[in-house]
Amino acid sequence: MPRLSTTLPTLHYLAVIRTGLGLTQEQLAGALGVSRHLVTKIEAGQRVLPARAGIILTWLTQALPPPGPPTPLPALNQEQAAPLHTRAAAVAHEMQQLTQRLERGQARTRRALDWLRAVPTLLATLPPDEAERHQLWVTTTTAEAKQALQGDGDPAQHRLLEARLAGLRAEATVLAAYLKVPLAAG
DSSP: OOOOOOOOOOOOHHHHHHHHHTOOHHHHHHHHTSOHHHHHHHHTTSSOOOGGGHHHHHHHHTTSOOSSSOOOOOOOOHHHHHHHHHHHHHHHHHHHHHHHHHHHHHHHHHHHHHHHHHHHHHHHTOOSTTHHHHHHHHHHHHHHHHHHTSGGGOHHHHHHHHHHHHHHHHHHHHHHHHHHSOOOOO
16 A cells, blocks of 8 residues: 655745745845745745845845744833733633632532432422422422523533633733743833
8 A cells, every 4th residue: 555645845945034034925025126926926836036136035044043942032121011910910800700700600500400409309208288389389499490500500601611711821821921031121
């Protein structure tokens, strides 16, 4: 049986230069003195770069970052870090609100499910005195329990809240890591 070869696509050298210098196709085309359309065709392997652009290409290549991991972001000063502090506080507040809402909803669900599990036993053993009144009370309380399983008591809603909390926790972790980095002077 023939083996299928899966080769990873390699970036065209112009795309490597564009990416390394943070340029758009339009910007690279401007430096090379060609059209953006030509840069697109060259990167697709459909055309070749005119020889006259070789000197500019060599010049641009000198400025490429060294291979390896990306350069770390520069440190932020107090003013630049302010939005991160603001967002971190907002995330913490929202997490607290959602956690409380989730806990209340889960408690509501537990109470409702506990009641619904007890109903068959209660109905089977209704006291003979005022059986009709007790039957009505069980029915009313059961309807309230079923209603409690909607809205914040809905187990599906709990999972949605847990998903939102997981996202907020991840955001809080990233913000905390950014804010741990020493601030730049000024």
